[in-house]
Amino acid sequence: MYDYAVAWEWLTFAVRWLHVVTAIAWIGSSFYFIALDLGLVKRPGLPEGAYGEEWQVHGGGFYHIQKYLVAPASMPEHLTWFKWESYFTWLSGFAMLCLVYYGGADLFLINRHVLPLSQPEAIGLSLASLAIGWIIYDLLCKSPLGRNTWGLMILLYILLVAMAWGYTHVFTGRAAFLHLGAFTATIMTGNVFFIIMPNQRVVVADLIAGRTPDPKYGRIAKQRSLHNNYLTLPVVFFMLSNHYPLAFATMYNWIIAALVFLMGVTIRHWFNTVHARKGRPLWTWMVTVVIFIAIMWLSTAKRPDEGTFSSLSPMQEKFLADPHFAAAKSVVQARCSMCHAADPVWEGLTFPPKNVKFDTDKEIAAHAREIYLEAGLSHAMPPGNVTDVTPKDRALLTAWYESAIKAR
Numbered sequence: 001m002y003d004y005a006v007a008w009e010w011l012t013f014a015v016r017w018l019h020v021v022t023a024i025a026w027i028g029s030s031f032y033f034i035a036l037d038l039g040l041v042k043r044p045g046l047p048e049g050a051y052g053e054e055w056q057v058h059g060g061g062f063y064h065i066q067k068y069l070v071a072p073a074s075m076p077e078h079l080t081w082f083k084w085e086s087y088f089t090w091l092s093g094f095a096m097l098c099l100v101y102y103g104g105a106d107l108f109l110i111n112r113h114v115l116p117l118s119q120p121e122a123i124g125l126s127l128a129s130l131a132i133g134w135i136i137y138d139l140l141c142k143s144p145l146g147r148n149t150w151g152l153m154i155l156l157y158i159l160l161v162a163m164a165w166g167y168t169h170v171f172t173g174r175a176a177f178l179h180l181g182a183f184t185a186t187i188m189t190g191n192v193f194f195i196i197m198p199n200q201r202v203v204v205a206d207l208i209a210g211r212t213p214d215p216k217y218g219r220i221a222k223q224r225s226l227h228n229n230y231l232t233l234p235v236v237f238f239m240l241s242n243h244y245p246l247a248f249a250t251m252y253n254w255i256i257a258a259l260v261f262l263m264g265v266t267i268r269h270w271f272n273t274v275h276a277r278k279g280r281p282l283w284t285w286m287v288t289v290v291i292f293i294a295i296m297w298l299s300t301a302k303r304p305d306e307g308t309f310s311s312l313s314p315m316q317e318k319f320l321a322d323p324h325f326a327a328a329k330s331v332v333q334a335r336c337s338m339c340h341a342a343d344p345v346w347e348g349l350t351f352p353p354k355n356v357k358f359d360t361d362k363e364i365a366a367h368a369r370e371i372y373l374e375a376g377l378s379h380a381m382p383p384g385n386v387t388d389v390t391p392k393d394r395a396l397l398t399a400w401y402e403s404a405i406k407a408r
Contacts, residue, residue, distance in 0.1 A: 005369055005401075006377070012099045019092035023239075026085035027232055031271075033082075034229045037222075038276035040067055049073060070215045075207040083197055090189035093239075097182055101126070101175055106313050107366055111172040125170060126179060133163065133183045134190045141195075141224070149223055156227065157261060160184065164257035173248035174241075174355065180257055181238030184231050191224035229272070233264035245355040246299040256295050263291050300350070312362055318404045320365040328400035332358050332371065335387040372401035 040052030051069035055062060101109045105119040109126070117125070136159060146152050163183055167176035199217035206213040237260050241247045247256055270284040312320065319325065332340075339346045340358045358364050364371070374381040375389065376397035382389065 005373060005405075008099075008103075009373055012096070015092055015095045015099060019089065019096055022085055022088040022092055023236075026089045027236070029082050029085055030225075030228060030232060034225065034272065035275040036065065037067070038272055047072075070218055071203050071207055071213045075204065079204070081197075081200075083192060086189050086192040090185060093182060093185060097126070097178070101178065106316070109171055109175045112311070114168075114172070115170050117170075122171070129163070129167075129179065130183055130186045133159075134186050137187050138190065138194070146223075149226065152223075153227065153230065160261055161254075161258040164254040168254040168257075173245075173250075173253050176253065177238045177241040177248040177257065181235045181241075184235045184238070188228045188231055188235070191228055195224050196221045230265055230268050233267055234261045237264070243354065245351040245353070247295075249351055249355040250299050251301040252298040256298055259291050259295050259298075263288050266291070312365060315404075316362075316365050316368065318407060319368040319400070320361060322400060322404040322407065324396070324400035324403045325361075325365070327396045328371070329361065329364055331389070331393045331396050332364050335382065335389045335393060336371075336375070338387070339382070368401055368404065371397055376401060 036054055039054050041054065042052045046053060046066065049068050049070065049072060050066045053064065053066045055064055057063070102123050105122050110117050110119070110122045137156065140146060140152060140155055140159075145155060160180070160183075164176070164180055167179045167183075170176070171179065199221045202217050203213040238257070247253065250256070266284040266288045270281060273279060273281050273284075337358050338344065339349055340352045340356050342352070342357055342359055344350070344352055356367055356370065358367070371381075376394050379385065379389075379394075
């Protein structure tokens with residue numbers, strides 16, 4: 001029975017790997033095409049309908065690229081579509097959300113000291129927020145306000161800050177940041193699935209039918225692509241943040257999230273300006289550094305005491321009641337608690353790694369699976385075995401977990 005934990009761990013690893021690979025493909029193609037679009041040059045002698053061209057060198061050869069702002073005069077023989085990178089990035093990310101945060105809702109999603117939710121309530125709020133977020137964003141884009149790209153982006157920023165505040169007052173800090181990434185990624189993939197691809201299909205259908213495509217479809221798609229471009233870097237930050245409690249487990253975590261979105265804009269503005277051959281705005285990097293220093297300062301303010309686990313799941317209660325618990329607890333307190341505590345005593349640590357604390361019996365029981373996988377079955381914890389965990393210690397941790405699992 002205990003092999004289930006190992007299989008589950010490898011499954012989450014495989015899905016995470018898929019998510020990273022597809023995200024690299026999507027982000028890479030997105031950044032490339034935005035840079036290509038900004039670098040297009042209008043030169044004499046371009047074919048009719050061509051907006052600009054670009055010469056590039058790579059892989060031992062030269063590429064001559066031309067862009068038609070609306071469409072060429074006729075349908076090309078072969079047309080490459082870029083969509084699956086986006087779709088599989090979202091699908092694999094949603095699978096990760098289900099495996100880690102829905103499957104482990106009591107531990108990773110719900111903080112009963114923030115808002116006492118049941119598992120179905122927390123999962124329902126999570127799903128509803130992703131869907132409603134896309135609907136609100138899409139309505140804003142299609143409203144008269146959507147005609148002003150930069151004004152629309154300011155409204156989008158306000159929406160994202162509001163979601164940051166809301167998520168941190170509903171879920172754990174770690175889950176709040178993950179959901180901000182998922183919320184933003186849902187908007188980005190929604191842009192591809194519901195707007196950009198359908199608009200391109202309309203243009204292709206017009207070409208096949210011999211009609212002149214309406215340029216509005218291209219303008220709308222370009223606006224959504226620009227939004228995606230500026231949202232990409234914050235999404236990457238939020239997806240990485242679950243490893244850094246200084247980002248998500250502090251009093252001002254929602255303000256930190258708001259500043260992260262601004263950093264994404266300043267960094268992308270630098271690259272977009274350079275790619276458009278409009279100079280090198282060094283001020284964007286200075287602003288980015290100032291924002292990052294502000295984030296570092298805000299992270300030093302600890303969250304108010306959230307207490308300990310007020311309740312455990314039935315399985316976690318079995319870990320607490322198991323006869324091997326006393327021996328396992330002794331190992332955890334001797335080898336792990338100097339780092340994994342509300343106030344770590346290990347030099348250089350301000351917060352417990354991943355915000356995992358072993359101050360109470362309930363906290364130890366709540367993290368039984370992680371202790372088993374990282375300190376019992378493997379030697380991942382502690383790093384470099386700095387606290388000299390012995391083979392006997394690891395055997396005690398393993399025996400505790402396996403005994404409770406077999407007793408189910």
